[in-house]
Amino acid sequence: MTVTLLPLQEMIRAIRSARTQCEERGVIQRECAAIRAQFRQADNGGRSHNLAKLLYVHMLGYPAHFGQMECVRMIASPRYSEKRVGYLGAMMLLDEKQDASLLITNSIKNDLSNSNQYIQSLALCTLACMGSAEMCRDLAPEIDRLLRASNSYIKKKAALCAVHIVRKVHDLGELFTKAARSLLTEKNHGVVHGAVVLITELCERNSETLERFRKTVPDLVQIMKGLVISGYSPDHDVAGISDPFLQVRILRLLRILGRNNEGASDAMNDLLAQVATNTDSTKTVGNAVLYETVLTVLDIKSESGLRVLAVNILGRFLLNNDRNIRYIAMTSLQKIVGTDHNAVQRHRGTIVDCLKDQDASVKRRALDLSLALVSASNIRSMMKELLSFLSSCPPELRSQTASGIFNAAERYAPSQRWHIDTILHVLTTAGGDVRDETVPNLIQLITNTSELHCYTVHKLYRALLSDISQQPLVQVACWCIGEYGDLLLRGECQETEPVQVTEDDVLDVLETVLQSHMSFPSTRGFALTATMKLSTRITENVDRIRSIVSIYGSCIDVELQQRAVEYNALFKKYDHMRAAVLERMPVIEKNSQGHINGETIKESQTVKVKPGDLLFKRLMHSPWLNTDLKLMQPSTLSVFSVVATVTVYEKDGVTVTLSCEKQSDSGLTVTLTASNSTESDIRGFTLQAAVPKSVQLHMKAPSGDSLPARGAAKVTQMVVLNNPNKVQLAYLQLVSEVFDLSPIFYSFGSQNI
Amino acid sequence: MTMRFMLLFSRQGKLRLQKWFTSMSDREKKKIIRDMTTMVLARQPRSCNFMQWKDLKIVYKRYASLYFCLGVESQENELLALEIIHRYVELLDKYFGNVCELDIIFNFEKAYFILDEFLMGGEVQETSKQIVNRSIEASDMLQEVRFTDMHAHTHKCT
Numbered sequence: 001m002t003v004t005l006l007p008l009q010e011m012i013r014a015i016r017s018a019r020t021q022c023e024e025r026g027v028i029q030r031e032c033a034a035i036r037a038q039f040r041q042a043d044n045g046g047r048s049h050n051l052a053k054l055l056y057v058h059m060l061g062y063p064a065h066f067g068q069m070e071c072v073r074m075i076a077s078p079r080y081s082e083k084r085v086g087y088l089g090a091m092m093l094l095d096e097k098q099d100a101s102l103l104i105t106n107s108i109k110n111d112l113s114n115s116n117q118y119i120q121s122l123a124l125c126t127l128a129c130m131g132s133a134e135m136c137r138d139l140a141p142e143i144d145r146l147l148r149a150s151n152s153y154i155k156k157k158a159a160l161c162a163v164h165i166v167r168k169v170h171d172l173g174e175l176f177t178k179a180a181r182s183l184l185t186e187k188n189h190g191v192v193h194g195a196v197v198l199i200t201e202l203c204e205r206n207s208e209t210l211e212r213f214r215k216t217v218p219d220l221v222q223i224m225k226g227l228v229i230s231g232y233s234p235d236h237d238v239a240g241i242s243d244p245f246l247q248v249r250i251l252r253l254l255r256i257l258g259r260n261n262e263g264a265s266d267a268m269n270d271l272l273a274q275v276a277t278n279t280d281s282t283k284t285v286g287n288a289v290l291y292e293t294v295l296t297v298l299d300i301k302s303e304s305g306l307r308v309l310a311v312n313i314l315g316r317f318l319l320n321n322d323r324n325i326r327y328i329a330m331t332s333l334q335k336i337v338g339t340d341h342n343a344v345q346r347h348r349g350t351i352v353d354c355l356k357d358q359d360a361s362v363k364r365r366a367l368d369l370s371l372a373l374v375s376a377s378n379i380r381s382m383m384k385e386l387l388s389f390l391s392s393c394p395p396e397l398r399s400q401t402a403s404g405i406f407n408a409a410e411r412y413a414p415s416q417r418w419h420i421d422t423i424l425h426v427l428t429t430a431g432g433d434v435r436d437e438t439v440p441n442l443i444q445l446i447t448n449t450s451e452l453h454c455y456t457v458h459k460l461y462r463a464l465l466s467d468i469s470q471q472p473l474v475q476v477a478c479w480c481i482g483e484y485g486d487l488l489l490r491g492e493c494q495e496t497e498p499v500q501v502t503e504d505d506v507l508d509v510l511e512t513v514l515q516s517h518m519s520f521p522s523t524r525g526f527a528l529t530a531t532m533k534l535s536t537r538i539t540e541n542v543d544r545i546r547s548i549v550s551i552y553g554s555c556i557d558v559e560l561q562q563r564a565v566e567y568n569a570l571f572k573k574y575d576h577m578r579a580a581v582l583e584r585m586p587v588i589e590k591n592s593q594g595h596i597n598g599e600t601i602k603e604s605q606t607v608k609v610k611p612g613d614l615l616f617k618r619l620m621h622s623p624w625l626n627t628d629l630k631l632m633q634p635s636t637l638s639v640f641s642v643v644a645t646v647t648v649y650e651k652d653g654v655t656v657t658l659s660c661e662k663q664s665d666s667g668l669t670v671t672l673t674a675s676n677s678t679e680s681d682i683r684g685f686t687l688q689a690a691v692p693k694s695v696q697l698h699m700k701a702p703s704g705d706s707l708p709a710r711g712a713a714k715v716t717q718m719v720v721l722n723n724p725n726k727v728q729l730a731y732l733q734l735v736s737e738v739f740d741l742s743p744i745f746y747s748f749g750s751q752n753i
Numbered sequence: 754m755t756m757r758f759m760l761l762f763s764r765q766g767k768l769r770l771q772k773w774f775t776s777m778s779d780r781e782k783k784k785i786i787r788d789m790t791t792m793v794l795a796r797q798p799r800s801c802n803f804m805q806w807k808d809l810k811i812v813y814k815r816y817a818s819l820y821f822c823l824g825v826e827s828q829e830n831e832l833l834a835l836e837i838i839h840r841y842v843e844l845l846d847k848y849f850g851n852v853c854e855l856d857i858i859f860n861f862e863k864a865y866f867i868l869d870e871f872l873m874g875g876e877v878q879e880t881s882k883q884i885v886n887r888s889i890e891a892s893d894m895l896q897e898v899r900f901t902d903m904h905a906h907t908h909k910c911t
Contacts (some may be wrong), residue, residue, distance in 0.1 A: 009859050016858075052862050059768060059861065061783075081896040095776045118892050128874035153888070156878060164874040190879045235881045238836065245880040248833050289831035295830075323801045328831055361801040394799055540809050619893065 001699045006031065008052050015060070018658070028057050032064075039070045047074060048085040055085075068093050068100045080119065083111070096132030105135050109371055112142045113334045116642050117153055120146075126156040128164040135401045138166040143561040146177035152188035159183060159194025163201045174201045174333055177209060184219055189236055189243055193222065196249045203256050214257050215265050221271045224250050228275055233432070239283045251275070251292040258300030265301040272297050276309055287317070287325055291332070310334070311343040318350040323359050329352065330365035337372045348373050355389045360396075367397060371404040379412040383422060391429050398433035402426050406438065416449045417495070420456055424473075428463055431470025439475050446480060448587055455495035458483040462499070464509055469518045478513060481506060482530025483585060486537040503538045507531065511548065521557055528552060528560060532567045536582045546571055653678035656687075670719040676707035683707075689719055756834075756875040757809060757824040758785065759868070761857065764818055766790040769857050770864055774875035789822050803831045814838050820856045837877060844871055847886055866892065 006014060011031055018024035035050045051070055058064035061456050071093060074086025094101040104126075111123035124146075127139060143165060146158040159180070166173045176198060183195035205683075227242045236243035255271075258265040275293045280286040290313055297310040317329035330351065337344045351373065354366035367389070374382045383405070390401050405426055413419035423442050426434065446456050460477035468474050481488065485506055492498050513519050513527040525609040528549070535545045549571065552564035570578050649656040653676060660670045683706040693695045702717035761770040768786060777785075792804060793813045804811040806824070812834040813822040821838045825831070842852070844867050849856040857864050870885045870892075872878055877883050 010860055027778065056861060061768075080892075082897070084892070084896060085862065088862060088869075097778070116895070118888075118895055121888075121892075125869050125873055129774070157873060158871040160878055163876065189881060190884065193880055220756055235883055238840075243880050244836060245833065245877050248830055249877075252828075252830075275814055284832055285836050287829055291832050292830050323799070324803060324832065324835070327801045327803055358799075359801045360798070363805060640906065730797065744785070 006053075008049050008056070011053050012056060028060070032057060032062070032066075036066055039066070047077075048082045049077075051085050051089050055089055058092060062095060068098065072103045072107075075104050075111075080116075083119060083122055087126045090126055091129045095130050096135075101130060101132060101186070102134065105138055106122035108135070109139060109142065109591075112139065112146065117151065120150075120154055121157055122684045124154070124161045127243060128157075128161040129259075131161075131164060131168065135191045136168045136172065138399065140165050144175055144179060147176065147183065152186065152191045154192035155183065155186070156194040158190065159198045160264060163194075163198050165706075166198075166201050166205060170205050173205055173209065177202060177212070181213075181216070184223075185187070189246055193246045193249060194382070196220075196246070196253050200249070200253045200256060210257065214261065214264050217257055217267045220250050220254055220257075223474075224254075224271055224275070226725055228278060238285045239284075240280050241285050241289060243287050244285045246273075247289050248292045251289070251296050254301050255296040262301050262302070264498070268296075268300070269303060272302070273306055273309065276306075276313060281316075282321070283403060284324070287320075287322075291317075291328055294332060298332070307340065308343065308489045311340060311346075315347045315350070318347055318354070323357070325361055326354060326357070327359075327362050327365055330362070330369050334365065334369050334372065337369065341373075344369075345373060345375075345726055348378065348382075352385045355385060355393075358551060360394055363393065364397060367393075367401060371408065374408040374412060376412045376414075379408065379414060380418075383408065387422070387425055387429070390426065395433075399435070400428045402430050402434045402438075406434075406441075411571060416445075416454055417455065420446065420449065420452060421459075424459055424463065427470060427473035427476065428467070430735065431473045434472050439472050442476050443471075443479055447483075447585055450587075452495065453480075453484045454487040454490075457488050458493050458496050461501075461506075461509070464513070468513055468516055471520050471523050474513055474519065475523050478523070478530040480527040480693075481510065482526075485530075485534045488539065501547060503541045503736055504544075506534065507541060507544055507548075510534075514548070516551075521559060524560055525558070525563060528567070532570070533582050535571075536579050588707055628711070642702055654682065666725070670721060672706055672717045673714050674716075675711050675714045676709060677711045679709055681706055681709050685715065687717060691721065694723070696724070698722075755826055755829045756837075756872065759821045759824075759865075759872075760786060760820075761818050762786075762790050762822070763795075763854060764794070764820070766794060769819065769854065770861060770868075772865070772868055772872075775871075785824070789824070793820050793822055802835060810834075812838065816842050819857070823893065837872075840882070841855055841868065841871055843882060844885055847882070848889060 011027075014027050015024055020029055031053060035054055038046065039052050047070070051067060051074060054064050054067040054070075058067075069087060071086050071089035074082045075090060076081055079085065090101070092105055094104070099543070108123045108127055111119050112119050114123075124143075127135065127143075131139070140162075143161050146154055148164060150158065162176045162180075166176065180198045180202060182194055183191055184199070186192055186195070199213055199216070203213050226245065227247055230242060232240075233242050235244070238244050241247070254264075254268050267381045271277070272293055276290065276297070279289050279293070281290055294310040294313050297306050302310075311333075314329045314332055317325045318333075320326060320329075324506065329379050333347070333351070334342050348370075351366055351369050354362055355370060357363055357366065368391075370382065374386075386401065386405050386408070390398065390405065393401055407424065409419050409422045413422070421437075422444070427438075427442075446453070457480045460473075460480045463473060464477040464481075487493070488499065488501060488506060489503060490498075491500055502648055510527050510531045514524050514531070531545055531548055535542050538545075549564050549567045552560055553568055555564060570581065574581075646658050647655060648658045654674065655677070656672060656674045658670060658672055660668050672687060674685060674687070685705055685707050686702065689697060689699055698720040700718040700720070702715055704713075704715045707713075707715055758770065758774060759770070759772045762768050768790075769785065771782070773782060777796050788806065789811065792806065792811070795802075796813075802812055802814055804813075808827060809824045810827060810829060810831055811822060812831050813820055813825055814835060815821075821842070823834050823838060825834050845852040845864065846856070848858070848863070848867055867885070867889055870879065870888050879888075
């Protein structure tokens with residue numbers, strides 16, 4: 001026998017005593033080189049040790065693929081010690097994806113019929129561990145033979161091997177059905193366990209097989225009864241429970257067989273009640289069986305008494321000192337909170353207490369379950385708990401808690417003021433973790449609660465005074481101050497203590513937000529717009545606003561700069577429009593949650609719309625729109641609604657009107673009509689149009705190019721627009737070369753095109 | 754499959770045993786090992802022994818200096834998984850006599866052999882401690898014999 005470099009244990013010692021990674025690598029490389037050399041030599045009796053060393057090295061993470069062929073050779077060896085390590089190596093180094101794995105199929109086949117059961121066992125184990133679909137197909141008949149005619153040691157292994165085969169090649173399930181059935185009658189626990197697992201697998205794969213196996217329910221019930229009632233069995237006892245592993249597997253199989261089937265469920269009813277009441281729940285193992293029983297009861301068509309029993313067991317679990325038990329109780333309750341809502345509600349108190357548990361997993365489960373239990377009747381108390389949880393919960397749960405609170409508040413808010421208060425509370429506590437759509441949703445809520453505008457703006461103003469770091473809160477507050485600043489300045493409020501502020505104070509706050517390094521660019525946008533809006537709501541400090549706006553006209557941030565320039569224009573050239581443009585926002589219709597950016601700019605068809613103002617205001621003020629408002633050039637902005645003809649230009653006697661008609665889902669026909677009420681004709685009047693790239697434009701020929709005097713005739717022109725990409729916003733820019741028309745902008749709402 | 758993998762690792766994150774019950778690429782295995790060690794070692798001392806990871810439940814328990822970590826499918830009974838871990842520890846303990854981490858390091862192949870008598874294909878194979886112990890002992894004795902009589906095609910076994 002050739003001497004190997006180091007016996008296995010010596011090598012392990014050497015590796016462990018290496019002080020650095022480099023040293024360890026050195027030892028391993030040396031050993032691997034020696035092992036490789038040994039592999040190339042003829043049989044020397046030390047092969048199993050070498051392979052074992054290689055497997056150790058492999059476990060440390062080093063490459064060991066050169067050992068694959070050695071595994072194949074060792075498996076074919078007549079020596080048991082070599083076979084053993086060879087098969088272990090195969091399970092560790094070969095998997096079905098390696099080609100070499102096919103080479104061992106023949107060895108396995110031979111070993112399956114070996115006279116020695118321990119050799120058969122090696123083959124079975126390896127096949128069940130890494131057998132590929134091909135190998136499984138090849139060897140399935142062998143396994144079936146072993147299932148019928150062998151000792152119990154082999155039968156139990158063959159059963160699990162069959163399970164693996166069925167998982168790999170579903171069709172082969174048919175082959176094992178009969179054998180599985182007969183194995184149930186055996187006395188040996190290992191065999192019965194294997195049979196139950198195999199039957200479970202077969203039933204899960206094939207519904208016909210499941211039908212056939214329903215007949216075994218009485219047998220299974222018998223076996224369970226035997227386990228539960230029988231006296232102490234030293235071989236299988238675990239803390240007073242007789243073979244808990246087998247009990248749990250039988251319960252799981254019963255669950256599958258009883259699901260959606262009255263007859264089967266009836267047959268197992270008594271047994272389940274018996275297990276539920278007789279199982280000792282002081283140790284984990286008893287609780288494991290109880291847990292499985294509860295899951296089964298809740299899944300099959302059990303009678304109501306049994307169901308109540310099951311939910312009560314879960315309730316008891318909730319009070320258990322063991323955190324694990326509380327955790328699984330909550331997971332189970334979560335599954336049934338939809339179907340057995342009232343039963344779970346009874347345990348709400350305990351569940352809410354679990355929110356205060358130290359353990360993160362338990363907290364998470366408690367949160368999920370608490371949110372599911374919120375209802376109209378308990379909303380106030382639940383919200384108190386949830387809000388207090390929010391202030392102390394781990395950071396990874398904050399976002400989920402915040403959205404859960406918002407959802408619950410939206411569905412069950414007892415009053416609007418409560419709703420607003422709740423949202424404000426969340427924003428102050430966890431403002432950084434809320435989802436993006438919170439801000440527009442909240443703004444909409446506030447706008448629609450007109451009676452609380454004064455209250456809301458006061459609360460938000462106060463919140464802003466104390467903290468400007470929570471961006472969503474700051475955004476909403478700025479928006480509100482912009483809209484309802486006049487209510488703030490009035491100094492009176494019914495719902496809450498009014499503030500005594502001057503216009504300067506309010507502008508100070510907004511300026512602080514504008515200048516703070518904590519503010520996001522979008523937040524600063526809000527602040528600037530709010531400042532601008534205040535120009536129509538305050539009386540004395542308009543100049544201050546003017547100067548703020550003009551300063552930001554040279555801001556580095558492009559978005560801010562653009563806005564500032566536009567607002568500047570609003571002060572200068574279009575001052576006559578300023579009041580109308582900055583008017584209070586009307587009630588916003590809400591379509592559905594989660595729709596932002598344009599889709600919510602659906603016009604409310606019932607609201608009477610003055611041409612030229614609603615949509616524009618929305619565009620200006622909208623918290624939804626992102627910065628794609630490059631269409632806002634400093635020029636006349638008019639907007640029109642779907643309905644009537646709109647006058648888009650009226651100056652010096654020339655009037656241009658526009659009306660549109662929706663042709664299809666993405667097509668729109670616009671008719672331009674120009675007329676001239678001056679004393680002289682206007683010749684060479686043409687209109688050109690521009691639209692965004694994604695919109696297709698087709699201008700038809702105009703009816704004429706001169707506008708006769710005194711409105712004698714009109715010139716009409718049709719423009720066909722196609723918006724295949726359904727862009728949210730599109731504009732039509734009209735330009736006239738002859739006439740000194742400033743470029744006119746028209747913006748379409750989303751449903752116009 | 755009910756069990757997908759079993760890992761044993763020390764408190765420093767060194768892997769002592771890895772058993773995979775499904776076919777996976779080496780990269781996937783390495784990732785799982787990394788994730789498991791990170792997640793489990795980060796847990797507080799008296800936490801719940803269950804965690805959610807992707808679509809699997811992770812059941813872990815610490816015995817002395819070793820963490821035993823089982824990845825099971827979502828319909829598995831977590832409490833029973835704890836019992837499975839405990840049973841394996843008992844088997845090791847019986848075999849090595851007051852087992853400690855060093856035993857598993859220096860006799861890793863034995864640890865695998867014992868595991869392979871207890872679990873197979875991701876399921877429990879034998880529910881009796883005594884039978885598992887006896888099988889291991891018998892296999893060990895067989896290993897001692899230098900040349901065993903291996904005739905592959907003789908009579909059927911009964």
